[in-house]
Amino acid sequence: MPGKVKVVNRPESEASYVRAATKGMSITLKHMLDPRKKTQQYPDEKWELAPRHRGTHRMEVHEDGRAKCVACGLCPTVCPVNCIKLVPAEDENGERFAAVYEIDEFRCIFCGMCQEVCPVEAIHLGVHYENAEYSRERWVYDLERLCEQDHDVTALWDPADKASQ
């Protein structure tokens, strides 16, 4: 006989089809009758997101509806994937504001650095994920759209809270 064949001699109690089949049938029966199903009925039943979930951006606004952004330019600088487009402008009072402010959510990696770096707590990430669109262009959120978002904003990491690390 060519070559050597290694034969594993399992004990008969393990190799028996009868026992294995009976055991298997009882296991599947148990699962079949178990009313607790693991599938989440998604659109009817949503995920419970963590408070620090980083999702769709949201721009904070003043009472009069203006965006809080002062066009300091920190967030486009810090953004690792360069997906924030900012064109600053100045009004008659000499206050800076963003004439164009766009975030390409498609390119964004949701690192959260823009929120951390913003000196006036204007741009935030949000506890939100259902943002599918039919075209790439729709993924570029302009300032107005960012201001309209009304989901919860992402909580920042609290260094005192060791448990949340």
Added chain:
Amino acid sequence: MSGAPFVVATAIKAIGAFTVLLLAVMLATYAERRIAGFIQDRSGPNRVGPIGLLQVIADGLKNILKEETLPAQAIKPFFFLAPILAILPATVLIAVVPFGAPVPTPWGLTELIVADASIGFLYVLAIGSIGVYAVALGGWASGSKYSLLGGLRGSAQMISYEVALALSLVPLILLTGDVRVPEIVSMQQSFEGGAAYGTWFVLPLFVGLFFFFVAGLAETNRLPFDMPEAESELITGYHTEYSAMKFSMFMIGEFAHVITVGALVTVFFLGGWDIPFWTGDDIRVLDNGVVVGEPSILISLLTLAAFTVKTGLVVGVFMWIRWTLPRFRYDQLMDLGWKFLLEAVTVYILVIALAILALEGLGLPRGGWYAAALFTINLVVAGILIGLADRKAWIRGGNVSARLTRAAEGGE
């Protein structure tokens, strides 16, 4: 009943049975997926319609609208014939299955069976073996090597297990002395005068039921006997090249076959339409036209429901097995068929025949004690079989590893 009313009644019953069978097939495809889901801790299809029931219709629509493909190498007439042959035997088989107690109609008592053929379940065996043509033709006519392999495997398997299937019904004939299916059902009810056993044949013949069930699984090509399909080895075997409605027809055929086998198990071993522990439904028409019992429409409906529930349960067990046991290796399958099932069934027939001879010799009247005695014998047989199967581990392909051991130890 004879003449025109008979023709009309038979036509109505035939169309009714066919329609109900197809509806049951639809439900079975749904139930299969639900049960598969439950076993795997999922919920299965539940979004189309109430609890997902309309999923079947959505699937049907999808299959009708899909493109029909015709492989260049296909042998056309047979390629078209195979799906038809897949549906045919399963649907025709249902003709000899009685669904319920006879119904009184203005034209006389109508038995709820499409054709009360005197050849009874011999017809079942004869028609059942046509199913192999669907697999063989489908595989060969597709002009694809995977299909051909699936077809060959399928035909070899079905022919092997047909022997065991037929033999597993011999003890039944020994007990009933009649192959007419309604007669077999009434034998399982309680009638005065010693003709009937008063218990379902699952008690006196439960080892026989096991054999019939295993062979039936193999006949319907379902797991753990789905050699002809074996998607991990043969893509999907004999219906690889089929698409759209032709593929659906294979599926419908498979499910119809499952339901028919379920109905046959019910009729042969689970008392058919008999409602347990109740003698009000014990109705039969004797050969000379005398009616025993009091037929009524209500009783017919109740028995119909009993039959449906039993068949449903058997089909459910089929599905439970399918989603539990893995597929056999091909040599294991053949070992199981020829080296285990065939021998075991033959020995079983001998044992039952001797037992019946002894019981008749003792003059025991048919009934509870008779069945109990046979049940005890079955218990012993089952114990021995399980013990042997456990120790010799037939099904793991022990012969191969034993041969290798011998070879490795310097023999051969």
